[in-house]
Amino acid sequence: MPPPGPPDGTDPAWLPPAAFRAIGSRRTLVRGGGGPLVETVFGEVAGACARFGGSVARGGATADVSSYDLVLDVGGAQGDDESFVLRRDAEGGGPTTVTAASGRGLLYGLFHLVRLGEGVFQGRWEPEVHRPALPLRMLDHWDNVAVHPVMGQVERGYAGGSIFWVDGRARHEPQRVRAYARLLAACGINAVAVNNVNVHETEAHLLTDRIGDVASLAEEFRAYGIRTHLSVSFAAPVLLGGLASADPLDAGVREWWADATAAVYDVIPDFGGYVVKADSEGQPGPFAYGRSHADGANVLAAALEPYGGTVHWRAFVYDHRQDWRDRSTDRARAAYDHFAPLDGEFAPNAVLQVKHGPMDFQVREPVSPVIGAVPRTRLAVELQVTQEYTGQQRHVCWLGPMWSDVLRFRPDGETAVGQLADGLVGVSNVGDGPYWTGHPLAQANLYTFGRLAWDPGADPLRVLDEWVSLTHPDAPDALVSGLHAVLDGSWRTYEKYTAPLGVGFMVQPGHHYGPSVDGYEYSPWGTYHFADRDGVGVDRSAATGTGYAAQYAKVWADVYESAESCPDELVLFFHHLPYGHLLRGGSTVIQHIYDTHFDGVAEVEAAREVWASLRDLVEPGRHARVAELYEEQVRSAREWRDQVNSYFLRKSGVPDARGRRIY
Ligand code: GCW
Numbered sequence: 001m002p003p004p005g006p007p008d009g010t011d012p013a014w015l016p017p018a019a020f021r022a023i024g025s026r027r028t029l030v031r032g033g034g035g036p037l038v039e040t041v042f043g044e045v046a047g048a049c050a051r052f053g054g055s056v057a058r059g060g061a062t063a064d065v066s067s068y069d070l071v072l073d074v075g076g077a078q079g080d081d082e083s084f085v086l087r088r089d090a091e092g093g094g095p096t097t098v099t100a101a102s103g104r105g106l107l108y109g110l111f112h113l114v115r116l117g118e119g120v121f122q123g124r125w126e127p128e129v130h131r132p133a134l135p136l137r138m139l140d141h142w143d144n145v146a147v148h149p150v151m152g153q154v155e156r157g158y159a160g161g162s163i164f165w166v167d168g169r170a171r172h173e174p175q176r177v178r179a180y181a182r183l184l185a186a187c188g189i190n191a192v193a194v195n196n197v198n199v200h201e202t203e204a205h206l207l208t209d210r211i212g213d214v215a216s217l218a219e220e221f222r223a224y225g226i227r228t229h230l231s232v233s234f235a236a237p238v239l240l241g242g243l244a245s246a247d248p249l250d251a252g253v254r255e256w257w258a259d260a261t262a263a264v265y266d267v268i269p270d271f272g273g274y275v276v277k278a279d280s281e282g283q284p285g286p287f288a289y290g291r292s293h294a295d296g297a298n299v300l301a302a303a304l305e306p307y308g309g310t311v312h313w314r315a316f317v318y319d320h321r322q323d324w325r326d327r328s329t330d331r332a333r334a335a336y337d338h339f340a341p342l343d344g345e346f347a348p349n350a351v352l353q354v355k356h357g358p359m360d361f362q363v364r365e366p367v368s369p370v371i372g373a374v375p376r377t378r379l380a381v382e383l384q385v386t387q388e389y390t391g392q393q394r395h396v397c398w399l400g401p402m403w404s405d406v407l408r409f410r411p412d413g414e415t416a417v418g419q420l421a422d423g424l425v426g427v428s429n430v431g432d433g434p435y436w437t438g439h440p441l442a443q444a445n446l447y448t449f450g451r452l453a454w455d456p457g458a459d460p461l462r463v464l465d466e467w468v469s470l471t472h473p474d475a476p477d478a479l480v481s482g483l484h485a486v487l488d489g490s491w492r493t494y495e496k497y498t499a500p501l502g503v504g505f506m507v508q509p510g511h512h513y514g515p516s517v518d519g520y521e522y523s524p525w526g527t528y529h530f531a532d533r534d535g536v537g538v539d540r541s542a543a544t545g546t547g548y549a550a551q552y553a554k555v556w557a558d559v560y561e562s563a564e565s566c567p568d569e570l571v572l573f574f575h576h577l578p579y580g581h582l583l584r585g586g587s588t589v590i591q592h593i594y595d596t597h598f599d600g601v602a603e604v605e606a607a608r609e610v611w612a613s614l615r616d617l618v619e620p621g622r623h624a625r626v627a628e629l630y631e632e633q634v635r636s637a638r639e640w641r642d643q644v645n646s647y648f649l650r651k652s653g654v655p656d657a658r659g660r661r662i663y
Pocket of ligand 1: 142388
């Protein structure tokens with residue numbers, strides 16, 4: 001079967017046909033074992049050859065390779081399921097070879113060849129072993145089956161509707177799902193959760209009477225080595241099973257989960273497992289029964305264990321009904337307070353899924369202290385690829401540098417997050433719009449997420465290079481440098497014109513787009529900045545504040561405890577400071593706010609001009625779409641600048657030292 005193209009009119013993203021030219025114009029031998037993923041690889045190569053004039057043949061393990069340019073060897077090698085070895089022995093000829101123990105490794109090897117293009121058929125390549133650093137590389141969809149009255153079809157979705165569900169039913173568009181699976185595999189993702197972690201009534205039924213719909217999706221994902229997971233309600237035994245309780249220590253409840261899970265594996269033999277948001281923002285959980293989150297996770301883990309499944313248990317547990325007058329409660333502390341004491345109590349097939357920061361996917365947060373505090377627990381770090389708080393895919397905000405900072409952070413001063421974690425999970429930014437991600441340039445975030453999950457130590461700019469050259473094969477230098485000019489610094493630009501110095505939020509309540517400095521200041525959500533006439537920021541020190549800073553190992557607790565040593569970009573996250581406080585960078589807090597907001601807008605305006613200059617180098621529809629979105633980004637950035645600057649001028653009474661217009 002030829003490889004699936006995206007549905008008509010859908011952008012091919014980082015797999016345009018031309019990306020396969022080098023492979024498709026050569027003679028390839030697929031040698032050794034079979035299996036569905038080898039079939040997928042064969043189909044990929046055959047499709048490329050049909051387009052570019054090459055040929056592909058099958059052969060047994062010992063077939064002669066002398067007349068081939070490329071040999072894809074599977075089954076004979078030692079190695080783990082996902083690894084492959086690339087080599088090319090001879091200078092002037094002889095095949096390039098990818099050797100893998102399994103079809104999955106071969107598939108990743110194939111996409112690696114696609115990234116390398118012509119170069120892999122030239123010169124000598126010493127054997128290189130490639131394997132993913134993290135075994136769990138998952139994308140979670142917050143897609144609803146039924147349209148939610150407030151959140152719509154996709155919660156925090158900015159790319160159109162769901163590619164799986166519409167108006168309460170499955171879409172049944174296997175071609176689209178398979179094309180999507182292919183994109184995910186090509187950046188290394190191997191697991192997907194197909195419904196929202198906020199499990200409403202209709203979605204709850206996916207686990208039982210609607211499991212057939214999930215099985216249809218799993219069939220498409222399976223062809224590209226991706227296991228399907230389901231978000232489930234902790235109260236499922238009550239909601240679906242009619243039991244009186246969902247108490248995890250109740251024998252009947254354990255039995256219900258075991259039976260329900262067995263039925264899932266009957267139809268999806270390679271089912272990945274469950275994702276659970278419990279005792280969080282109104283979702284049911286073990287607290288109702290006086291049980292711990294380890295008790296809760298372990299009952300699901302026990303049900304999945306016989307089949308090799310995994311439960312992803314989210315650590316996003318906090319009080320969302322806080323009294324803003326109460327200065328002793330600190331939402332940032334909550335995940336650590338709940339989960340650090342449970343280290344060692346989770347089953348081996350339970351994975352604690354921790355948001356990268358202690359709050360909620362802000363443009364700047366410190367790394368969650370939970371990550372360094374659970375050495376005896378399997379851990380997945382959760383990133384938000386969908387840009388809820390980073391411009392909602394109307395703003396260009398490439399998050400690679402931020403994620404890389406998180407993954408390279410060393411909680412104990414020695415071992416990086418990317419080495420401590422067993423997995424990386426991204427909240428998907430994909431929908432049914434023509435560009436998959438709404439904003440065409442937001443594709444770079446999805447690609448970068450997958451590649452950083454494969455190699456958390458990778459230089460994000462090199463990953464962006466890959467994305468640029470795959471997405472725009474044969475791009476002239478001006479396009480490559482133009483794309484870098486608009487993407488490389490876009491996260492820092494976004495940071496400049498939004499909430500300052502790590503303090504976070506200041507967004508419009510509910511939809512979270514656009515500025516509202518006091519939008520959450522007197523709300524129950526625990527996200528405050530405490531600005532008054534003298535200063536701004538949250539005192540999270542151990543000495544005089546909420547004590548959050550002491551949740552870190554000493555190397556970091558000491559750094560964050562004092563405003564003198566705390567990095568500027570986080571200083572208002574950790575400290576309440578007078579407007580005249582001198583930052584490490586040399587300006588005062590208030591002048592820094594003014595300067596960054598003027599600079600941020602100027603940077604967006606400059607990026608818009610760069611994009612305009614690329615008009616003749618980019619496919620017209622794509623160019624026009626981005627150009628239109630830049631108009632909105634400039635408008636929105638100006639609004640942010642003017643609201644934030646006016647707010648702080650009025651609070652502080654301190655004028656801009658450079659005399660610029662503030663309203
Ligand atoms: O960022 C917040 C979002 C919610 C989301 C929640 C979560 C799915 O505003 O929409 O709910 O995080 O991560 O569970």
